Amino acid sequence: MDEPFQAYVLHETDAGVRGHLQSFSHAALDEGDTLVRVEYSSINYKDVLAGTGKGTIARRLPLIGGIDCSGEVVHSAKFAPGQKVLVCGCGLSETHHGGYAQYAQMPGDWLVPVPNGLNTREVMALGTAGLSAALAVAKLEAAGITPDQGPIAVTGASGGVGSFAIDMLSLRGYEVAAISGSPAASDYLLSLGATRVINRHDILADDKPLGRATWAGVIDNVGGSLLANLLKAVLPNGAVASIGLAGGAKLVTTVLPFILRGVSLLGVNSVSLTPSVRAEIWSRIASDLKPRHIDTIAGEEIDLAALPERLDSAFGAEHFGRSIVRIGATDK
Ligand SMILES: NC(=O)c1ccc[n+]([C@@H]2O[C@H](COP(=O)([O-])OP(=O)(O)OC[C@H]3O[C@@H](n4cnc5c(N)ncnc54)[C@H](OP(=O)(O)O)[C@@H]3O)[C@@H](O)[C@H]2O)c1
Structure with missing residues (x-):
């Protein structure tokens, strides 16, 4: 459990803010009462701005990128181990280490249980x-x-x-x-x-x-x-x-x-919702607002190793819909 893991970390460089994959330690994660083994993340407009330095997203550096993630609770003051959870926004990749890593740690209030009717991959197909x-x-x-x-x-x-x-x-x-x-x-x-x-x-x-x-x-x-x-x-x-x-x-x-x-x-501000609004809207996304074309819209899946190049080429590429980032998922 204490072994180092892979993370996409944003750094200040001579060319501005850029991200790369590196080994990261549990001790260097931000504080929080919940540790999540990350299964999936995704690529949002903000993630591209952060990784290419075209927008000021990260408010401190170095910082793990990724504004969204889903996965399984390892330990928590709020959830039972094994609970599938998701987080979108809440300052990930802005003021708090983000979701482009095999582990993420944060306050349990930021997390929403993956609602019935969706799995950890689908909630990241949707994401922010x-x-x-x-x-x-x-x-x-x-x-x-x-x-x-x-x-x-x-x-x-x-x-x-x-x-x-x-x-x-x-x-x-x-x-x-x-x-x-x-x-x-x-x-x-x-x-x-x-x-x-x-x-x-x-x-x-x-x-x-x-x-x-x-x-x-x-x-x-x-x-x-x-x-x-x-x-x-x-x-x-x-x-x-x-x-x-x-x-x-x-x-x-x-x-x-x-x-x-x-x-x-x-x-519309998706970043700083109250826990009750977050839970309510995810419950609607899994029911009366559940999109019929999730797989068409999130038609691309890449792994963490492919992320740096994918972010670098995102602006300018003709690409519709969204990309899922597979991190530690063992299902398929
Ligand atoms: N308020 C919030 O909480 C919140 C949450 C998520 C996203 N956002 C913002 O919402 C926007 C869309 O996010 P997204 O994740 O959907 O991004 P995205 O997947 O990159 O899509 C952006 C779309 O905007 C259009 N576009 C791109 N450049 C443009 C330009 N120069 N002029 C006019 N249209 C352009 C393109 O669509 P077409 O080619 O089809 O026109 C492009 O596919 C971003 O600005 C993002 O920061 C805000």
């Missing part, structure tokens, strides 16, 4: 992307957006969050328009349940403060001018869930969608 998509769908529902009110637009559609959002919305009976910058992703997006695919470059900027009201709701992973333009085209009393910034963090808009059409802008 699936969790965020489910949170966004739940926020639209809580804002009163129902399938009969009109279509929902999903941006960054071919990415992890976008793919799961399409799958979940279509499962819940919504008409979904996938907004994508990847023409090659059309068939993939339609197979997940989108009823149409719109090239994001066709959603043009104009100077008008409001456009033709089209969308009952939007799940936005892109931010920037795409979000600004979509806000102008939301139906009265519609709602927009803002998740991401793949296209830019800046939002230049007017108040007119809010004060003339009653549009709501809803923020």
Whole structure:
């Protein structure tokens, strides 16, 4: 048990922050009342930013990367040994050693038992992307957006969050328009349940403060001018869930969608949820929001040894959906 293990560790280098595989000791893990033998992790947008140094994710270095992981409890103040658990966000790979390692140690409150109906591999196929998509769908529902009110637009559609959002919305009976910058992703997006695919470059900027009201709701992973333009085209009393910034963090808009059409802008933050919200949303992901196309969306599985190269080449590669990282899983 005290033997060193393999971990992908982020370091400050002459070329900025970079990660590599190295041996790591149990004693060097962060404190926490729960030790997990990690089976799977996954690759999120944030993991790519962290590993390539293109974004400041790790707040201290060296730090084990990986914002998500699932596995089996070794010992814990909260769970019985052998309990299958998962964690997404909670500061992993930001302020606390992350999931790209054979072991992870953290407070038990961060962990959620793997819900019935999903296994440790499937929860990492979903990971932070699936969790965020489910949170966004739940926020639209809580804002009163129902399938009969009109279509929902999903941006960054071919990415992890976008793919799961399409799958979940279509499962819940919504008409979904996938907004994508990847023409090659059309068939993939339609197979997940989108009823149409719109090239994001066709959603043009104009100077008008409001456009033709089209969308009952939007799940936005892109931010920037795409979000600004979509806000102008939301139906009265519609709602927009803002998740991401793949296209830019800046939002230049007017108040007119809010004060003339009653549009709501809803923020989604998957990192710092309360334990009860985490448990509740995972229980929905395993039941009424359970995506029908998990294997299609998470179509790639790599092992820890392949992770550094995969992260380095992630930006620029034409890749739809998500990648699972197999770490210590013994099942197949
Ligand atoms: N708020 C939260 O808690 C939370 C949680 C998870 C993720 N996020 C954020 O949500 C976003 C999506 O995450 P993800 O895991 O789905 O990432 P991903 O798998 O890398 O997908 C991002 C997608 O955004 C689109 N895109 C990429 N570059 C773009 C650009 N320059 N301009 C416009 N669109 C671009 C692409 O889709 P198309 O080619 O189909 O357009 C791409 O597939 C990221 O910004 C991430 O940081 C936030």
